[in-house]
Amino acid sequence: MGAPQEFLDSVAFNGNGLVPAIAQQHDTGEVLMMAWMNRAAIEETLSTGRVCYWSRSRASLWRKGETSGQTQRLVELRIDCDNDCLLVLVDQTGVACHTGRRSCFFTAVRSGERAIIADVQIAPDQLYDKP
């Protein structure tokens, strides 16, 4: 799949040139994470089929899984009615969250308190080997 300029031109980026991107597992419907993309990240995602975000903390392109191996294959990119939010249907290898959980949304508010509702599947020190 190429990177259509017309589509890229239609995205309503915010003042920092970013747009929120929700990653959803394409077959189960799990919402895995929310991150940000800039124009280059969308372009790379569409052209490579491997999901790439913009890391605000590192101020650089963030090829998901580059260090952890937990990549996201693009299944379909969608955009909302205001053109200011992306929904990225993906096939997630392993886990999306840096804590080693499948989804970043593992904390619920139950009975007025935070409750952890998902187990760690891969220990974080296995995700990010330190040399």
Added chain:
Amino acid sequence: MGAPQEFLDSVAFNGNGLVPAIAQQHDTGEVLMMAWMNRAAIEETLSTGRVCYWSRSRASLWRKGETSGQTQRLVELRIDCDNDCLLVLVDQTGVACHTGRRSCFFTAVRSGERAIIADVQIAPDQLYDKP
């Protein structure tokens, strides 16, 4: 369900006092929309069980469905590992999108072009009756 101060204190609002909130239909997994909440919107959502956002364009609380009747009942509120994004599991009455479609994410990029992938279920002029 009350509005726990401890949970509200833990939310990492952005510089404008807002946090993105993804609405997902609790049983089908459909991602319906993304909007923003401030502290008061979260508090109202938790205390009433009816989802309330912050409208950036109107600069006021936006009780979803207030004018259209297409309300969202809160099923569960979740937060991500960075405490800077909410996932709101809801039971959506009718349609979430102002275009009359079930989800706001009705546009996909297919073969490099925008493709409309969902039909209008309720005509917009039926959603917003003008006196």
